[in-house]
Structure formats: C-alpha cells, structure tokens
Amino acid sequence: MALIVQKYGGTSVATIERIKAVADRVIATxxxxxxxxxxVSAMSGxxxxxxxxxxxxxxxxxxxxxxxxxxxxxxVTIGLLSIVLQNRHCPARxxxxxxxKILTDEAYNKARILSIDDxxxxxxxxxxxxxxxxxxxxxxxxGNITTLGRGGSDTTAVAxxxxxxxxxxxxxxxxxxxxxxxxxxxPEARRLDRICFEEMLEMASLGSKVLQIRSVxxxxxxxxxxxxxxxxxxxxxxxxAPEDNRMEQALISGIxxxxxxxxxxxxxxxxxxxxxxxxxALIADANIEIDMIIQNVGADGHTDFTFTVHRNEFKKALxxxxxxxxxxxxxxVRGDDRIAKISVVGxxxxxxxGIASTLFKALAAEGINIxxxxxxxxxxxxVVDEKYLELGVRTLHSAFHLEQATA
Amino acid sequence: MALIVQKYGGTSVATIERIKAVADRVIATxxxxxxxxxxVSAMSGxxxxxxxxxxxxxxxxxxxxxxxxxxxxxxVTIGLLSIVLQNRHCPARxxxxxxxKILTDEAYNKARILSIDDxxxxxxxxxxxxxxxxxxxxxxxxGNITTLGRGGSDTTAVAxxxxxxxxxxxxxxxxxxxxxxxxxxxPEARRLDRICFEEMLEMASLGSKVLQIRSVxxxxxxxxxxxxxxxxxxxxxxxxAPEDNRMEQALISGIxxxxxxxxxxxxxxxxxxxxxxxxxALIADANIEIDMIIQNVGADGHTDFTFTVHRNEFKKALxxxxxxxxxxxxxxVRGDDRIAKISVVGxxxxxxxGIASTLFKALAAEGINIxxxxxxxxxxxxVVDEKYLELGVRTLHSAFHLEQATA
Numbered sequence: 001m002a003l004i005v006q007k008y009g010g011t012s013v014a015t016i017e018r019i020k021a022v023a024d025r026v027i028a029t030x031x032x033x034x035x036x037x038x039x040v041s042a043m044s045g046x047x048x049x050x051x052x053x054x055x056x057x058x059x060x061x062x063x064x065x066x067x068x069x070x071x072x073x074x075x076v077t078i079g080l081l082s083i084v085l086q087n088r089h090c091p092a093r094x095x096x097x098x099x100x101k102i103l104t105d106e107a108y109n110k111a112r113i114l115s116i117d118d119x120x121x122x123x124x125x126x127x128x129x130x131x132x133x134x135x136x137x138x139x140x141x142x143g144n145i146t147t148l149g150r151g152g153s154d155t156t157a158v159a160x161x162x163x164x165x166x167x168x169x170x171x172x173x174x175x176x177x178x179x180x181x182x183x184x185x186x187p188e189a190r191r192l193d194r195i196c197f198e199e200m201l202e203m204a205s206l207g208s209k210v211l212q213i214r215s216v217x218x219x220x221x222x223x224x225x226x227x228x229x230x231x232x233x234x235x236x237x238x239x240x241a242p243e244d245n246r247m248e249q250a251l252i253s254g255i256x257x258x259x260x261x262x263x264x265x266x267x268x269x270x271x272x273x274x275x276x277x278x279x280x281a282l283i284a285d286a287n288i289e290i291d292m293i294i295q296n297v298g299a300d301g302h303t304d305f306t307f308t309v310h311r312n313e314f315k316k317a318l319x320x321x322x323x324x325x326x327x328x329x330x331x332x333v334r335g336d337d338r339i340a341k342i343s344v345v346g347x348x349x350x351x352x353x354g355i356a357s358t359l360f361k362a363l364a365a366e367g368i369n370i371x372x373x374x375x376x377x378x379x380x381x382x383v384v385d386e387k388y389l390e391l392g393v394r395t396l397h398s399a400f401h402l403e404q405a406t407a
Numbered sequence: 408m409a410l411i412v413q414k415y416g417g418t419s420v421a422t423i424e425r426i427k428a429v430a431d432r433v434i435a436t437x438x439x440x441x442x443x444x445x446x447v448s449a450m451s452g453x454x455x456x457x458x459x460x461x462x463x464x465x466x467x468x469x470x471x472x473x474x475x476x477x478x479x480x481x482x483v484t485i486g487l488l489s490i491v492l493q494n495r496h497c498p499a500r501x502x503x504x505x506x507x508k509i510l511t512d513e514a515y516n517k518a519r520i521l522s523i524d525d526x527x528x529x530x531x532x533x534x535x536x537x538x539x540x541x542x543x544x545x546x547x548x549x550g551n552i553t554t555l556g557r558g559g560s561d562t563t564a565v566a567x568x569x570x571x572x573x574x575x576x577x578x579x580x581x582x583x584x585x586x587x588x589x590x591x592x593x594p595e596a597r598r599l600d601r602i603c604f605e606e607m608l609e610m611a612s613l614g615s616k617v618l619q620i621r622s623v624x625x626x627x628x629x630x631x632x633x634x635x636x637x638x639x640x641x642x643x644x645x646x647x648a649p650e651d652n653r654m655e656q657a658l659i660s661g662i663x664x665x666x667x668x669x670x671x672x673x674x675x676x677x678x679x680x681x682x683x684x685x686x687x688a689l690i691a692d693a694n695i696e697i698d699m700i701i702q703n704v705g706a707d708g709h710t711d712f713t714f715t716v717h718r719n720e721f722k723k724a725l726x727x728x729x730x731x732x733x734x735x736x737x738x739x740v741r742g743d744d745r746i747a748k749i750s751v752v753g754x755x756x757x758x759x760x761g762i763a764s765t766l767f768k769a770l771a772a773e774g775i776n777i778x779x780x781x782x783x784x785x786x787x788x789x790v791v792d793e794k795y796l797e798l799g800v801r802t803l804h805s806a807f808h809l810e811q812a813t814a
Binding site: 016050053054056057058061062064065066068069071072073075076078079080082083084086087093094096098099143144145 | 423427457460461463464465468469471472473475476478479480482483485486487489490491493494500501503505506527550551552
C-alpha cells in the first residue's frame with residue numbers, strides 16, 4: 001500500500017463529466033490498495049471569470065480581497081469531486097486551505113507555504129477516506145486567505161506529498177509526460193520515462209511548460225518523486241525523481257527553447273571595475289529581470305557587454321540604456337528582440353566531453369550563426385536569430401539522437 | 408456615532424453596478440459618522456448556479472460538501488464589495504464565516520449560530536474600517552463549513568448586530584418596508600413606520616415574505632432593532648422593534664394571508680381520550696408539520712376533527728389518514744386543498760374587545776363563509792374557500808381602516 005497524491009488541473013475538472021472521469025482514476029488507484037489525496041484546481045475558465053469580475057472594478061484590485069475571490073474556484077471543485085466520489089460509494093472529504101491547514105506567508109497572490117498541518121488528513125486516511133484538497137490556496141498566521149499564484153495547485157500537491165511523506169505525487173495534465181522537446185516542432189520527439197530533478201528544473205526554466213518550476217524545486221528539495229501523466233489517456237507518464245546512479249545516464253535528456261527573450265548590447269564600454277554592476281543595477285532598479293549576461297575580454301580599454309531580458313521588457317530596458325549611455329561612457333546601444341534561445345539539457349554531460357563541439361558543429365552545418373553562449377554544469381544554451389528556432393531544435397534533436405530510446 | 412449593521416440580499420449585489428450602489432450607501436452611512444458592518448448574500452442566481460452543478464451529480468448531494476460549494480457565492484461578493492469600497496478610498500476588509508468566526512452547530516444546510524467571535528471585527532472598526540461579512544455561513548467546532556439555510560444572511564446580520572450590540576440592523580431588500588398587507592392585492596396598503604417584534608413574527612409566520620422568521624426571532628430575543636429598507640429607493644423603511652408603550656397602539660397592524668395550506672377533516676371520530684394524539688402522531692411520524700387544529704364538542708360519543716398541513720404534504724397526509732381510518736374507528740376522511748388562510752394581526756387587540764366581531768361581520772357582509780377559526784393573543788386567523796382570498800383581504804383591510812395612518 002502506497003500513499004499517492006494526485007493533482008488534476010483546470011481542464012481535467014472543466015465539467016461534471018470530466019470530474020466523473022477524475023473520480024474513476026481516483027477509485028481505480030484506491031482499488032489497487034493505495035491511499036489517495038487529491039488536489040484540484042478551479043474548473044477551467046472559472047479563475048478567469050472571477051478575475052474579470054474584479055477587473056471590472058479596477059485594474060489593480062486589493063491583493064487580499066482578490067485572493068478571497070479567486071480561492072472560491074477551487075473550493076467549488078473540491079465539493080463537486082467529493083460528491084461524485086461519495087455518490088460512487090467512495091468515502092471522501094474535502095478540505096480548503098484553511099481547513100487543512102496550509103499555512104503560508106502573508107504575500108497575497110504569490111504566497112509561499114510555510115507548513116502543513118496533517119492531522120485531519122491522516123485521520124481521514126486512516127478511516128479509509130479519500131481526501132480532496134483545494135489547490136492554490138492557504139491562510140497566513142492571521143487567518144487571511146492567500147493564494148500561491150497561478151499554477152500553485154502543483155505546489156500544493158507537492159507540498160502535501162512532502163508533508164505526508166507520500167510515495168509519489170502525480171500531476172495529471174493535458175500532456176502525457178515530459179518530451180525530449182516540443183513534439184509540435186519535432187514530430188520524432190519522444191516521451192521520457194524518467195528525468196532527474198536538475199534536468200527538469202533546467203527544462204522548466206528554459207521554457208518547457210509542463211510543470212511549474214516552483215513545484216519542481218519543492219519536489220527536489222523534499223525528495224518527492226513526481227510523475228507527470230495525462231488525464232485523458234492511459235500511460236506511465238514521466239517520473240521526475242532524484243538522479244539514479246544505477247543506470248547509464250543519457251548524454252542529453254532534452255532540448256528546451258524559448259522565444260520570450262530579447263538581447264541588449266552595449267558597445268565600447270569603458271573596461272573598468274564596477275561598470276557591469278552599474279549597468280545591471282539600472283535594469284534591476286526598474287524591476288526588469290536579466291537572464292543571460294556576456295562580457296567579452298576588452299581591447300584598448302573598451303569592451304562589449306550583452307545581456308538578455310524578457311521580450312515584454314525590451315523597450316523599457318532599451319529606453320533606460322539609451323538615456324544613460326552618455327553618462328556611462330558607452331559608445332553605442334543596440335537591441336534585438338528577434339532572437340531565440342535553444343538549450344540542450346542533460347546530467348550526462350557532467351561526465352562526457354564533446355557535447356559543446358557536437359552542438360556547434362551541428363548548427364554550423366546548417367549555417368546557423370550563434371550569437372551568445374551560456375553554459376551550466378548540465379546545460380548549454382545558445383542564442384540564435386529567431387528565424388532559426390525550429391531548424392535549430394530539429395538539428396540538435398537529431399544530432400544527439402534523442403528520437404532513440406536509451407538504456 | 409452609532410454602530411449599524413447593513414444586510415444586502417442577492418438582487419442588491421447582482422452586478423458590479425449594483426455592488427457600487429451598495430458601496431454608495433455604505434459610504435454615505437459612514438459619512439454620517441457611523442461605524443458600519445455589511446453582510447452580503449451571493450450575487451443573485453449564483454446560489455442556484457452552484458446548486459445546479461451539484462444536482463447534475465445527484466439529487467441528494469452530501470450536505471457537508473454542498474455547504475462547501477454554496478458558501479463560495481457569498482465569499483465572492485465580500486471580496487468584490489471590499490474592492491469597490493477600497494477603490495473609493497473607504498478602508499474595508501472582508502471576512503468569511505470561518506474568519507469572523509461564526510461558530511455554528513454541525514447541522515449542515517440548516518445550521519444554527521452558537522457564538523460569534525467579535526475581536527477581529529472590533530479591531531477593524533476601531534481602525535475606522537468598514538467590515539464586510541459573508542452572510543449565510545459559519546463553521547462548526549471542527550472547522551467544517553456550514554450554512555444557515557436559505558435566507559440565512561438575514562440571520563447572520565442580526566446575530567452580528569446582537570454580538571456587537573449594534574444600534575440598528577438594517578435589512579436592505581427589494582421592497583421598501585413592511586406593509587399593512589400585500590399591495591398587489593390591496594393597492595391602498597400602507598407602509599408601516601413601525602411594527603413590534605411579536606406582530607412581525609405573526610406576519611412572517613402567516614406568509615409575509617419580507618423577512619425570514621428566524622432572523623425576527625433572533626432580533627426579538629436579543630432586542631436588536633431591525634429596519635427593513637429598499638436597496639433601490641430612498642426612504643425610512645419599517646422599524647421592527649420592541650413594543651413601544653409610549654404611543655397609542657394601532658388596533659390592527661396588518662393583514663397576512665397564505666394559500667399554502669390544505670385542510671383535512673375526520674368525521675365521526677370516537678370521542679375518547681388520546682385519539683387526537685393518535686391521529687396527529689401518524690402525521691408527525693411522516694414528518695408532516697401541522698398548523699391549525701380544531702376539534703368540536705362531540706355529540707352521541709362522536710366528534711369531528713380538522714387540521715391543516717402544507718399543501719405540498721396534502722396528498723401524503725390524506726393517504727395516511729384514509730389508510731388508518733378503519734383502525735381508528737373514523738367514519739369518514741375528507742380533504743380540501745383549495746383553502747386560504749387570512750389573519751389579522753395587532754398587539755392592540757390585547758386591550759380591545761370586538762375585533763373578532765368586526766371581522767366576522769365584515770366577511771359575512773360579503774357572503775364569505777368561515778370554515779375554521781384560530782386565535783392567539785395578537786392575531787385571529789380564519790380559513791375560507793381559496794376563491795375568497797383577495798376579496799377577504801380587501802374587505803378586512805377596509806373594515807379595520809388600515810389605509811389610514813394612525814397616531
């Protein structure tokens with residue numbers, strides 16, 4: 001007998017019919033002798049409907065009151081799923097965030113979970129009940145209602161799994177697992193049976209939308225095995241778990257990409273200590289997040305300095321730099337928002353040389369010019385012209401033979 | 408400075424525009440120097456929408472889970488109203504039933520309030536905030552969500568007014584007060600400036616739909632002055648308060664009526680002790696509530712026995728009696744569901760004789776036959792053929808000169 005936490009997103013509970021299909025899965029899991037905790041999101045469209053009501057009043061509704069409104073979506077779903085389960089003679093009981101209780105900090109709209117009181121859930125499980133918990137929500141120490149931000153239901157599920165030392169946390173979604181890359185770009189993309197936390201974190205931060213990065217961080221921190229599965233089809237999905245030393249690791253697990261970034265280059269920057277800090281502080285003070293940063297070795301007392309920001313912040317960042325360029329002694333500011341980032345991710349590259357050269361060679365063979373390079377221990381990212389995105393991803397997927405199953 | 412509790416029902420908060428109108432009233436009350444606690448219902452239609460979702464699953468949804476679902480309606484309204492108030496620079500904070508907290512018994516769907524913890528509300532009021540509370544809901548001692556049943560938002564408002572010793576509890580609705588009778592039947596019906604608790608209780612129990620009877624009982628028990636006003640028009644409404652000895656009481660305050668009852672008559676009942684009990688026990692055991700009961704003095708060892716039940720229960724009650732008649736020694740069972748009850752209500756009748764004779768004389772003059780009579784200290788009810796309902800009400804309204812203001 002295992003303890004399983006299952007999380008179902010908005011599309012999986014969009015109608016009473018779909019909620020019944022969720023109940024089928026829960027009951028099947030229970031029939032296998034497992035204890036089940038279910039975390040659900042609001043029925044799809046509901047959160048947007050509620051948000052629209054609030055925005056009819058003002059574009060900036062009070063964060064505390066917005067959380068009071070938004071959390072009702074999940075509250076409706078837990079009640080409905082519990083009624084369906086009971087109607088099928090499966091004992092079930094629902095819990096809101098305050099009932100569990102899921103204690104968070106007081107950061108409305110983006111609260112972080114501080115602790116989970118598991119005593120009522122344990123009591124229900126020991127009485128053979130299915131426990132249905134509202135995702136996305138909690139309460140602060142004062143009893144104010146908080147939300148974890150969009151996608152927070154994944155985090156609720158992982159946090160519950162960690163608090164209750166569950167054997168597995170299953171995230172049901174509309175895709176059937178984590179793929180070597182986006183199958184819409186590479187039809188040969190292959191579902192991974194297993195990927196380790198570090199790789200999944202890189203994939204998520206590089207643009208793979210399968211899981212919220214916070215929930216992966218949480219799962220990694222508390223060593224909760226996470227499985228991504230489809231609500232709509234059968235299958236084993238993808239297990240996201242600690243690195244497994246028993247098996248030969250694939251060299252590369254996947255190719256991630258995004259086209260959400262824009263590049264800013266400062267040419268002829270005086271090459272003296274502290275200037276990079278001054279430039280980046282200007283951007284940070286404007287609440288703009290910076291992703292990649294590259295500075296070349298300078299010549300004749302000057303250097304070039306390039307960094308990327310989210311494409312939505314491109315114009316704002318460019319404006320700041322153009323205004324400040326004279327006072328910084330910068331000769332020229334250039335910007336380009338037609339770029340794409342492609343990344344190869346794999347823990348195998350720790351112990352294998354030659355990944356970078358395979359990558360560069362494959363792109364060069366297709367005539368794709370590399371504008372920026374950034375590496376970590378388990379990933380290599382390159383920035384290329386946006387028009388090469390699909391070609392680049394297909395080229396690398398093939399160069400690393402990701403269409404073939406390993407081990 | 409007074410402390411005012413204001414309650415707004417579903418039609419008063421049906422849209423963002425109407426919620427803004429509610430905010431106008433709240434802000435105006437505050438501008439007069441008062442402290443304000445606002446109790447709101449779900450936006451009209453919302454409770455029915457949620458109930459329909461649950462009924463899509465089963466006709467008998469689990470009561471605990473139904474309350475989890477239904478309470479979200481009021482939760483959305485408190486958030487929206489608080490956002491509107493804040494957007495107009497009126498400090499406001501919302502509270503759900505568990506946040507206040509409003510402790511109830513564990514009778515899901517029809518819980519009763521046991522106590523109210525006022526410390527957070529008092530703290531907010533002392534910081535000059537408007538406090539917005541979700542009506543209709545509470546939590547039991549275990550933290551399970553409960554509802555007070557339909558119309559329970561009135562009860563929430565009165566209970567809060569009692570707990571906080573408010574100066575007045577104002578119930579905003581779609582009528583502008585309590586009338587001498589239904590103006591749809593008697594165009595000359597007059598809005599009462601004041602009515603005492605006992606009269607209002609009789610009017611409510613006799614079919615006047617202005618206020619939930621439980622909220623009037625609560626207000627009477629805790630001596631909370633209650634005022635019924637319209638959300639949509641200006642005016643002083645009707646004050647429902649303890650009997651005021653300083654002024655001459657009107658003889659009759661109002662004419663109530665209902666056509667929800669049906670009459671059952673047992674003819675030739677053996678006139679021996681305990682038979683009335685036996686008959687009524689049969690009905691009570693079937694969970695049917697009995698209203699009026701009449702037994703005539705018997706002749707030759709037999710008597711007749713008549714009582715009324717809700718019209719929805721008529722067929723069920725008739726079936727039980729017909730089945731049991733032989734064993735009870737009853738000669739004949741008759742039923743009539745085409746009856747109406749008309750009642751005159753007024754504390755003034757305590758000290759005035761002649762009310763009954765005025766009533767009988769007026770009905771007789773119009774040829775209206777009286778089938779049953781029942782009296783209490785402050786009301787006289789008669790049962791007549793349903794077809795005489797409107798004529799009877801108009802006749803009595805005029806006979807007691809209710810179209811003229813008194814004192």
